[in-house]
Amino acid sequence: MIEVKNLSKDYRQHFWTPVRRVLDSVSFSVTQGEVFGFLGPNGSGKSTTIKILFEIVFATEGEAYLFGKPLGDKSSKARIGFLPENPYFYDYLTSRQFLMFHGQLLGLDRATLEKRIPEVLDLVGMRGTDSLYLRNFSKGMLQRIGLAQAIVHDPDLVILDEPMTGLDPVGRKEVRDLMVHLQDQGKTVFFSTHILSDVETVCDRVAILNKGKLLKIGSLDELISVDTKYVDMVWGSSNAKLQKYFKTLDAKLSISADSLYLKLAPHADESAKRFESRVSEVVQKGLSEGGTLHSLSPKKETLEDVFVKQVGNLESRV
Amino acid sequence: MRHYFIIAANTYSEARHNKVLHIAGGFAAALILFSLFMGEVSLYQNEKVVKDVGLACISIFGVFVAIYLGVNTLFKELERRTIYSVVSKPVDRHEVLLGKYLGMIMVLISVVFMMTVYLYLVTAFIESKVDWALLPAIGLIIVELAVVAAMAVFFASFSTPFLSGFFCLGLFLIGRITHDLGAFGERSKNPLFKIFATWIQKIYDLEAFDLRTHVVHKLPVYAEDFWLPAAYGLFLIGILLTLSILTFRRRDFK
Incomplete structure (x- = not known):
């Protein structure tokens, strides 16, 4: 056409x-x-x-x-x-x-x-x-x-x-x-x-x-990649043991009065399967440390990510 | 062929809604009416003054309309980008340009027709008959206006309205004085100026379209007095439109 x-x-x-x-x-x-x-x-x-x-x-x-x-x-x-x-x-x-x-x-x-x-x-x-x-x-x-x-x-x-x-x-x-x-x-x-x-x-x-x-x-x-870009987790109880464990992880941690926010991203050379099992390990360990998992949301790549990544590769647009 | 008429009809419709033309038309009509009073102060020349001023008004107002439409119509199409949706259709660029030109000619003929009817109505106050002798002069005014419109379209095919209007008015005024320039040249002792002036007049002379003096003063008007200038006008129009098409066909519409 x-x-x-x-x-x-x-x-x-x-x-x-x-x-x-x-x-x-x-x-x-x-x-x-x-x-x-x-x-x-x-x-x-x-x-x-x-x-x-x-x-x-x-x-x-x-x-x-x-x-x-x-x-x-x-x-x-x-x-x-x-x-x-x-x-x-x-x-x-x-x-x-x-x-x-x-x-x-x-x-x-x-x-x-x-x-x-x-x-x-x-x-x-x-x-x-x-x-x-x-x-x-x-x-x-x-x-x-x-x-x-x-x-x-x-x-x-x-x-x-x-x-x-x-x-x-x-x-x-x-x-x-x-x-x-x-x-x-x-x-x-x-x-x-x-x-x-x-x-x-x-x-x-x-x-x-x-x-x-x-x-x-x-x-x-x-x-758009089908692989997970990162995983967001919100934990309900913020006991000291759980916080100590999360701090040992290579992840972004935010602590508030009654919840913990954890953002876990795959490493540069980590396969999707390996990342999934790592997330699963973190969840099990967190639960065993007495934590309560409120939510877990895997974030996929969006067209916006692809667009920004591509357009951002070049210097100023003008 | 069909595209020319569709675009021409659209151009005509656009001009019909143009307030500037309405105001200018009103002004010209007022001036023709005023010629009645000018005739009153002349010595037994009422009828001649009214006809002379009337024809001059038709010519001057016509030139204004020709330049105004010629430089603006095409420019507006480009400026407002309405031309994008036209040239994206199975329409050639020369069809757009010639269609626009044809539309302008339709407007000019309508304007001259209306003003002619108006002039005859005004002359009816001082003489009881219709003076058909004015018609050849009016016919050549239309030819001259068509030449001026072609000039305006040519300049508008590559320039802005202001510059196009400026160039077009300049070229029109030059065309109106080359006749006198030729007369000076014939009497000149400088051989170079003589050649220049007489040749310029031979090539480009808008005075050739002026039969006003003949018809107002009831001098004889022969067939060739009309047909020769008319053929010359068509020749000029042909050259100007060909140049416009050549300029317009490869122009980027940004």
Whole structure:
């Protein structure tokens, strides 16, 4: 669906300022039917990559293909829906006129659009706004109407640049549901974001980008380790023997009036199995020392950990 | 072909909601009305003064609209990034540019049409017949406005509205004085200036679109007085739009 090979982009603010590379040899591909998350902090090159795909800006080096055809191919463009970042649309149009305009540019006839417009307005939760002018819309409503124009022609591939921006939690959930709905219909969704929870919820695969470089790409299972990162234990009684034992351990210990908090992490070269048996030993010993275990919670790695680890590998982002 | 008209209709709709144009139109209408009083203080020249001032108002207001729309319409599309959702569709960049231009021409024709009707209504106060002789002059005003709009689109394809407006107004004023420059050149004793001035006038002369004096003073207007300038105008428009397309097609929309 999308194939990007060694894409680079250089910008120059003015002719007297130095050239700045904002995208550096980025390569990835998106296959049919998947929801692909393009993750990265602000200014990492996500929007630039998307703009190159639509030839809004032109790549300095590299090449990209949509549906196996070079960029700019009209038959490919007709099969894609696009929502730009922070969209601003013609505010003198009503929802209906706006969708009619975009639908006609996509080659749909008036009769088809008359039927399709209420359907897409319904899909994005904007039913009944046909005759409202866009100038009266909130940011969230503009985002939704932008989504509506992206799917008005029932595209095979939907590319969304920061689709959650400006939406409240309910709106974000609705957009996530829409993505899942599109995927259920066999469509491919490619979206950029820096909101990690959205990615974790809907994405099949993720690419992490920072400072114009692609740092990591893969499925969530591939990126996030299934091993336990650390174990949190809360002990109910703080007798002296128990405290003495915990202090001998290589673990973080916090003591309060009536409880002990113990954070136990695996050693650098310790296997997951070995760590599990060590945790079990600590629990048994603690119980035998007269302690009462209130809670034990193993903490797994999250996408946020992976993201911070990757983005943190590079120096300042600007 | 269909895309040009869809974009043109949208540009027309946008201009229709533009308050600056409403205010400028009101001002021009007031000025035409005022020409009635100016005619009163002239000696038996009422009708000529009203027509002359009326046509001048149509031309000046038209030039303002052409420059204002030309430099702003494209810039707003880029500044507000509305162009992103248009060029992401199966639409070529030249279709966007020419569609916008076509929309501007539709606005200019509407504006000139409305002001012409208004001018005829005002002249109805001083003469009881409709003077159809004004129409060739009005036709050439439209051609001149189309040239100015093409200039504005050309500058807007690579520059900011302020600079584009500045360049466009400058080029328009130069076009209005090259006729006099050519006349000076013919009388000049400096051979270099003579060649420069006469050639400049041959290449670029907006005065060629001015039939005002002819129609107001009832001088004969022949077919070639209209068709030759009109063909020259189309030639200039062709060059300017080709240059605009070449500039616009590889521009990064940041």
